[in-house]
Amino acid sequence: MFENLTKAPGDKILALMGEYAADSRSTKIDLGVGVYKDEQGVTPVMRSVRKAEERILSNEKTKTYLGIAGNMGYGAAVLDLVLADSIDRSRVRIAQAPGGTGSLWVLMQLINRARPGATVYVSDPTWANHNPIATNSGLKVATYPYFDPETRGVKFEQMLAALDRMGAEDVVLLHGCCHNPTGANLTDAQWDQVAESLVRTGALPFVDLAYLGFGDGIGADAYGTRKILSSVPEALIAFSGSKNFGLYRERVGAAILVARNAEQAETTNSQLLNIIRGAYSQPPDHGAEIIRTILEDASLRAEWEEELALMRNRMISLRKKLADAIRDRSNSTDFDFVADHRGMFSLLGLTNDAVEHLKATNGVYMTGDSRINVAGIPEDRVGDLADAFLGAVR
Ligand code: LMR
Numbered sequence: 001m002f003e004n005l006t007k008a009p010g011d012k013i014l015a016l017m018g019e020y021a022a023d024s025r026s027t028k029i030d031l032g033v034g035v036y037k038d039e040q041g042v043t044p045v046m047r048s049v050r051k052a053e054e055r056i057l058s059n060e061k062t063k064t065y066l067g068i069a070g071n072m073g074y075g076a077a078v079l080d081l082v083l084a085d086s087i088d089r090s091r092v093r094i095a096q097a098p099g100g101t102g103s104l105w106v107l108m109q110l111i112n113r114a115r116p117g118a119t120v121y122v123s124d125p126t127w128a129n130h131n132p133i134a135t136n137s138g139l140k141v142a143t144y145p146y147f148d149p150e151t152r153g154v155k156f157e158q159m160l161a162a163l164d165r166m167g168a169e170d171v172v173l174l175h176g177c178c179h180n181p182t183g184a185n186l187t188d189a190q191w192d193q194v195a196e197s198l199v200r201t202g203a204l205p206f207v208d209l210a211y212l213g214f215g216d217g218i219g220a221d222a223y224g225t226r227k228i229l230s231s232v233p234e235a236l237i238a239f240s241g242s243k244n245f246g247l248y249r250e251r252v253g254a255a256i257l258v259a260r261n262a263e264q265a266e267t268t269n270s271q272l273l274n275i276i277r278g279a280y281s282q283p284p285d286h287g288a289e290i291i292r293t294i295l296e297d298a299s300l301r302a303e304w305e306e307e308l309a310l311m312r313n314r315m316i317s318l319r320k321k322l323a324d325a326i327r328d329r330s331n332s333t334d335f336d337f338v339a340d341h342r343g344m345f346s347l348l349g350l351t352n353d354a355v356e357h358l359k360a361t362n363g364v365y366m367t368g369d370s371r372i373n374v375a376g377i378p379e380d381r382v383g384d385l386a387d388a389f390l391g392a393v394r
Contacts, residue, residue, distance in 0.1 A: 100209075
């Protein structure tokens with residue numbers, strides 16, 4: 001059976017975790033995989049999550065099946081969190097799915113059922129897993145211009161021109177906030193223009209919302225998603241609770257679909273549920289029940305928002321510290337963009353050789369495209385990192 005198989009490529013982001021773990025140097029620094037780390041370098045279980053889990057443990061009465069769409073209380077709470085009052089809910093359906101990736105996967109399957117072999121346009125560059133999820137679902141992948149390596153900002157005019165050339169049969173994958181891998185994001189005014197372009201062309205917006213609350217705050221980070229939803233007739237959203245609730249290994253996310261009207265929402269949702277049933281039947285509950293418990297309880301929700309703000313502000317402060325340290329040492333503003341970026345990542349624009357050099361010489365780990373996870377910067381090693389980055393670009 002298996003003799004015809006050739007070896008599949010490993011996942012570059014997850015492989016880095018193994019490489020880092022195997023490095024015995026005590027001075028190593030992990031800026032690789034996108035997980036939040038606190039001052040101690042630990043990815044903590046959030047206090048609000050722990051409290052919700054304690055409640056669940058003592059109150060849970062059954063482990064019976066939930067249904068294909070998963071935890072409905074979770075679904076309603078996530079819709080409130082993500083959409084607020086941007087759209088009439090009769091056109092919206094939500095299904096809990098295993099993480100942001102699982103949500104992307106079921107929605108890509110849905111696109112392929114609606115329009116087999118459709119093209120999904122992704123930003124250049126985009127998260128390394130977007131392409132495999134799309135092609136594994138039978139879709140084609142093409143890119144639209146996004147990151148400007150000169151300014152380390154968004155090439156907005158070129159991006160908009162590319163969006164304007166799309167047709168109603170195309171799908172545009174947008175990072176709702178905290179762009180992965182670049183850290184360069186659209187302004188509110190640019191989101192307004194993207195929404196206008198989508199209305200003009202009829203292309204289907206597909207928002208990957210994996211870092212809500214990690215950029216400038218929940219409302220600010222949801223601006224683009226809500227703007228698009230209030231403008232277009234149809235849209236898809238893949239939500240993740242991995243980062244903002246720190247629930248990485250619980251695999252909790254949600255696939256959200258917006259249709260032209262309630263009837264089409266019902267029909268489209270029946271296909272989505274059919275896809276889920278034929279794949280993993282129904283999602284696991286624990287992560288979703290944690291999020292439902294937090295979002296439905298005023299005091300747990302306030303505590304979660306406080307913890308989220310703490311994580312966000314720590315990442316913003318680390319960005320500033322690194323940019324300041326590099327500026328102080330080099331007398332140049334070349335790395336100031338790190339402080340302007342938002343979310344967990346910044347794309348430094350280093351060559352692959354420089355990335356390999358940093359790993360071999362300094363024990364600094366980042367993905368091959370020179371993406372750093374700013375949450376991984378140890379507070380007391382900012383100067384060492386600044387020296388290492390400057391050494392690598394010289
Ligand atoms: C990342 O981009 O590092 C994270 O989203 C983790 C992953 O699954 O790739």
